[in-house]
Amino acid sequence: MNTKKKIIEEALILFSEKGYSDVYVNDIAKAVGIKAPSLYKHFKNKQEIFHAILEELREDYTKQAANIGIHGDNANVDAGIYADVTEEAFIEMGKKLFLYFLHDDRMRLFRKLLTIEQFRDSELADLYSKQYYNDPLSYQGELFKIFISTGKFKRADPLVLALQFYAPIYTLLTVCDRQPEREQEALYMIEEHIRQFNINYSEDKQ
């Protein structure tokens, strides 16, 4: 019963590193601790394993998004949380979030998987853009819109602000995904980036 879960887990690890085609059912079986033919007691074929992973990815994401509040709906609540936070605390939050995205195993593996497989299938391409561009941007955009309307931030296109805030962090995330040894450097850049971003847009700064 738990074997099925385990298959998905191990397959995810393998796929995210080598891509679908370079992982053999044999590898997956070995990682799980069974023989290849036994996999077929749980999945119709290799494709099905991949689909199951995608399903999990979607589910996980929906949960995460609800949690962290990546949807516009929560921006209102979150804006309250951020409203009277100091710059240092804001930086700390940014770094924490970055580290969370970087180190959370599931998220990291899913991200790498989508990165590798994105050109194979337009459904995957859309999923990638949604999860790593559209949704984060629209969430951040909502947040900044509120900041602007409450006078915390200077007046500007909130979506552009969101892009300017998010893209550097996202870029550094992808750097660390492929070169984990650069984490320190990335953290430093993020800190300076957020600091500078505050200088640019915060109304109480000048």
Add this chain to the structure above:
Amino acid sequence: MNTKKKIIEEALILFSEKGYSDVYVNDIAKAVGIKAPSLYKHFKNKQEIFHAILEELREDYTKQAANIGIHGDNANVDAGIYADVTEEAFIEMGKKLFLYFLHDDRMRLFRKLLTIEQFRDSELADLYSKQYYNDPLSYQGELFKIFISTGKFKRADPLVLALQFYAPIYTLLTVCDRQPEREQEALYMIEEHIRQFNINYSEDKQ
């Protein structure tokens, strides 16, 4: 004699879309217009074709970098070019550069190839980071350093500025690589981004 070039070209197209393992020597041969075994008159095996592509990629990049001046050395010259350019012209240049990166076939294909294969091999990972993070950043950084010292830009860490300038553009590039239909939207965002960037950092603005 030209067959060899053609093989590399067609293989690049195929690899960049489906990745190394999902392209069969047969596919390459067919694209070139010969039979699979004939490929072996030009390359020892499939791996060699891939290596040859990587070689081209490196060469091309060195040339491009020299041309566009992605190395710090040229920043001085380029700074002169940008020195007395209006905001609108600056935006136009940014968009042109973006479109060039996006549409130049070789560059686009190489970029996609590296994206897909980056986790397979740390050499590829390093190459990716160098070409799409380190080098652009250090070039932009040099440029901004000059802008700052000549009083064109406000005082700030040039590398952070470079990150803030480059990351959004790079991010949009990757969006368009997987969803080419979003080019217009990307161009709009780039325009607004550069405009805003100027507002933030240009000394003659406010």
Add this chain to the structure above:
DNA sequence: TCCGTTGGCTAATTTAGATTAGCTTAATAA
């Protein structure tokens, strides 16, 4: 002209990887 080299072909060959067949055992429910 003639020979060797280049680059193409068809027809094997080899290999590896996905999947199926069919057996076994243990738990589970009637």
Add this chain to the structure above:
DNA sequence: TTATTAAGCTAATCTAAATTAGCCAACGGA
């Protein structure tokens, strides 16, 4: 207790890809 099902195994099987063998024509230089 017995029948059924779930989940494992080993031993095929099937297929598709990569590569090799060996033949042939064109062509460029001696």
